[in-house]
Amino acid sequence: MNISHHFDDATLMAYSAGTLPQGMALLVACHLHWCPHCRQRTEHTNAIGGVLLDNLAPSALSEDALNAVLSRLDEPGQEFAAAEPQGTRQQDDDLPAPLTGLLEQPLDQLPWRRIGYGVRQLDLELGGPGATRLLRISPGVSVPHHTHGGNELTLILRGSYNDELGRFCRGDVADLDGDVEHQPLVDTDEDCICLIATDAPLKFSGLMGRLVQPFIGL
Numbered sequence: 001m002n003i004s005h006h007f008d009d010a011t012l013m014a015y016s017a018g019t020l021p022q023g024m025a026l027l028v029a030c031h032l033h034w035c036p037h038c039r040q041r042t043e044h045t046n047a048i049g050g051v052l053l054d055n056l057a058p059s060a061l062s063e064d065a066l067n068a069v070l071s072r073l074d075e076p077g078q079e080f081a082a083a084e085p086q087g088t089r090q091q092d093d094d095l096p097a098p099l100t101g102l103l104e105q106p107l108d109q110l111p112w113r114r115i116g117y118g119v120r121q122l123d124l125e126l127g128g129p130g131a132t133r134l135l136r137i138s139p140g141v142s143v144p145h146h147t148h149g150g151n152e153l154t155l156i157l158r159g160s161y162n163d164e165l166g167r168f169c170r171g172d173v174a175d176l177d178g179d180v181e182h183q184p185l186v187d188t189d190e191d192c193i194c195l196i197a198t199d200a201p202l203k204f205s206g207l208m209g210r211l212v213q214p215f216i217g218l
Contacts, residue, residue: 003035005172009045011153012038016045023124023132023197026098027153027173030195033096034171095157099195107158107193112136119143130199137161137192142185150199152176159192161185 007015007028014020015028032039062068095107102124103110112120118141122134130150134157137143154174161168161184168174168184186192 001034001171002169003037003171005166005168005174006035006038006041007031007153007173008175009041011175012042012045013048016042016048021128021130021197021199022126023128023130024151024153024199026102026126026132027155027195027197029098030096031155031171031173033098099157107134110134117141130197132195132197135194135196137184137186137194139186139189139191142183150177153197155195157193157195159186159190160188161192161194162187 011020011024011028015025018025020028032042095103110122112122114120118138120136122136124132124134126132135143137159152174154168154176156168156170156172158170160170163184164181165174167187184192
């Protein structure tokens, strides 16, 4: 896999610090599964975070802190869901492991919902700020021109698209903020399937964009 587009340093620092929303953290983990370059960079950001923690002044504990921890040992044990037997969930070997573990079915068997001509989506319903969705765009179709109310991360799972920033293929990520305006266009003869995580709604421009905004909901 030839990956050409990677995360900004700030995104990897936030991932190492554990401050990303759940959907964005999932997307970063998926890219790291495929990208040795970003895995190496994340080792550096983890090391930086460790140094910063070492330099923090220790926090004082209350006098009964130890007793509070010990008392929890007597609480009833939590019941955990039984492990799912191997083979009951259909795996998709073309997907990064963090996403494969989340989906119930391979990509082509998911319950895609049509939201416009040549565009389908699946809301992963992870909760927290923003949204996390799979987007499936047919060949030759483009997403309406838009900018961003916050940050948007996109990971290409299958196919490719091009926009004002370049060409994005399988494994590439687009790490965008409110200063970027673009209109992705699928440029191959297969569907482009992306994992997209946002922390604020997109801002569509033009009549078509305003018409599809309520349906896309990104």
